[in-house]
Amino acid sequence: MSQSIEQPAAGQRRGRLGRWLQVLALLVPVAIGLYFAGRTLWARHHRRAAELAFERGDFPTAQDHLRQCLSVGKDDPELHYLFSRAARRAGALDEAATALDECVRLEGRTRRVLLEEALLRAEKGALDRDTERFLWTLAQDDQSKTRSISETLVPIYIQRYEFDKAGHCLEIWLQHEPNAVRALLWRAQTLQALGSHEKAVAECRKAVQLAPDADEPRLELAGYLTMDRKMREAADLLEQVRQHQPDNATVLLGLASCRYHDGKVGEAEGLLKELLLKQPGLAAALRELGHIALDSGRLDEAERWLQEALAGDPHERDTVYFLYRCFQQQGQKARADEFFARFQKIDADLVRLQKLAQEVLAAPQNPDLRYEAALICLRNGQDAEALRWFSGALQVYPQHQPTRQALAEYYERLGKPELAAQYRKDAGQGKANPEEKHLEKGRSGPGG
Numbered sequence: 001m002s003q004s005i006e007q008p009a010a011g012q013r014r015g016r017l018g019r020w021l022q023v024l025a026l027l028v029p030v031a032i033g034l035y036f037a038g039r040t041l042w043a044r045h046h047r048r049a050a051e052l053a054f055e056r057g058d059f060p061t062a063q064d065h066l067r068q069c070l071s072v073g074k075d076d077p078e079l080h081y082l083f084s085r086a087a088r089r090a091g092a093l094d095e096a097a098t099a100l101d102e103c104v105r106l107e108g109r110t111r112r113v114l115l116e117e118a119l120l121r122a123e124k125g126a127l128d129r130d131t132e133r134f135l136w137t138l139a140q141d142d143q144s145k146t147r148s149i150s151e152t153l154v155p156i157y158i159q160r161y162e163f164d165k166a167g168h169c170l171e172i173w174l175q176h177e178p179n180a181v182r183a184l185l186w187r188a189q190t191l192q193a194l195g196s197h198e199k200a201v202a203e204c205r206k207a208v209q210l211a212p213d214a215d216e217p218r219l220e221l222a223g224y225l226t227m228d229r230k231m232r233e234a235a236d237l238l239e240q241v242r243q244h245q246p247d248n249a250t251v252l253l254g255l256a257s258c259r260y261h262d263g264k265v266g267e268a269e270g271l272l273k274e275l276l277l278k279q280p281g282l283a284a285a286l287r288e289l290g291h292i293a294l295d296s297g298r299l300d301e302a303e304r305w306l307q308e309a310l311a312g313d314p315h316e317r318d319t320v321y322f323l324y325r326c327f328q329q330q331g332q333k334a335r336a337d338e339f340f341a342r343f344q345k346i347d348a349d350l351v352r353l354q355k356l357a358q359e360v361l362a363a364p365q366n367p368d369l370r371y372e373a374a375l376i377c378l379r380n381g382q383d384a385e386a387l388r389w390f391s392g393a394l395q396v397y398p399q400h401q402p403t404r405q406a407l408a409e410y411y412e413r414l415g416k417p418e419l420a421a422q423y424r425k426d427a428g429q430g431k432a433n434p435e436e437k438h439l440e441k442g443r444s445g446p447g448g
Contacts (some may be wrong), residue, residue: 293305
């Protein structure tokens with residue numbers, strides 16, 4: 001009897017197991033399909049997020065989202081192309097080059113790849129004449145490319161003091177996009193550099209009207225208003241930016257200046273001390289605290305602030321001048337004379353630098369002017385600015401031996417003997433900067 005009962009039970013178990021196996025066989029493909037569908041939707045989400053980040057100019061975020069997409073579509077040339085663009089705009093030029101190489105592997109040197117290669121060369125400081133001509137032609141002939149080309153070329157022209165080229169490039173861009181906020185802000189910069197301050201302010205105001213919630217236009221307009229001593233209007237703009245960027249040093253320094261101008265000394269000092277808590281040792285904040293203490297007659301306190309500021313930035317004109325005043329009021333004549341002599345030397349350099357900038361505008365093909373400007377920047381601790389002037393000199397005249405010699409000496413001081421030796425070796429041969437030699441390969445593509 002028991003045997004007859006157990007046999008059907010075992011059969012039932014086998015039957016249930018078979019049904020479960022059948023169900024499982026049906027569910028596994030469904031589960032796999034859902035997994036891949038989920039991965040596809042996940043990638044689409046990141047692709048859309050990257051596109052939105054592109055639209056608002058947040059290129060590091062776009063790069064992060066595209067990196068997620070590439071984990072799914074590593075053989076998609078479109079993703080590598082978009083990642084290269086995002087990385088280039090974010091300043092990650094090596095990553096941009098790697099992604100572009102992968103795009104070339106997958107789709108070849110298409111027209112869009114040639115354009116991106118040219119833009120990448122320009123971003124890396126290798127804007128030769130063929131590349132520049134190629135980009136200008138595209139900017140004028142292909143409206144869809146105008147913005148990306150202008151966004152690359154204009155800051156390069158501004159750095160090189162080639163404001164005529166920057167202005168022409170912006171004119172083409174604004175013909176296609178009259179309300180392009182970034183173009184208006186750059187046009188304001190070029191107008192200011194050319195001495196048209198009122199026009200620069202007008203362009204900046206237009207940018208603020210077009211993008212009333214954007215921080216950058218408000219911050220730039222506040223800077224122009226501060227020059228005009230319109231401190232209350234500037235302070236209103238800075239307070240709006242501060243709501244989104246409470247740690248921005250430019251905002252806090254600007255607000256402190258506005259408060260001090262309105263006689264609110266305690267508020268100004270509070271803002272500067274708040275900034276120093278966020279960024280200890282910031283020379284600009286230390287200098288302004290010293291300035292306020294000096295004007296308030298607190299000479300010992302002023303000296304402490306100003307000496308600390310000087311340690312962080314030994315060539316800053318105003319810091320040196322305030323220390324001269326401080327020692328003079330303390331009756332320390334010898335030290336006052338020492339700092340006054342330092343102030344006169346720095347001030348003379350800055351006056352000459354301003355004059356050179358104007359001379360470069362009048363004679364943009366003269367490398368000697370740019371070379372002299374670079375030397376002034378070097379001896380005043382402005383290395384990055386000096387390198388831009390040197391780069392401009394070599395762009396104008398690659399064989400300029402004084403520039404190459406100065407760069408060789410500069411890199412020797414930095415402990416980079418190979419780079420220094422390369423500059424000496426290339427002097428008089430008209431070669432590109434040695435840091436850019438890896439870009440020489442393929443340079444003829446766009447220009448050809």
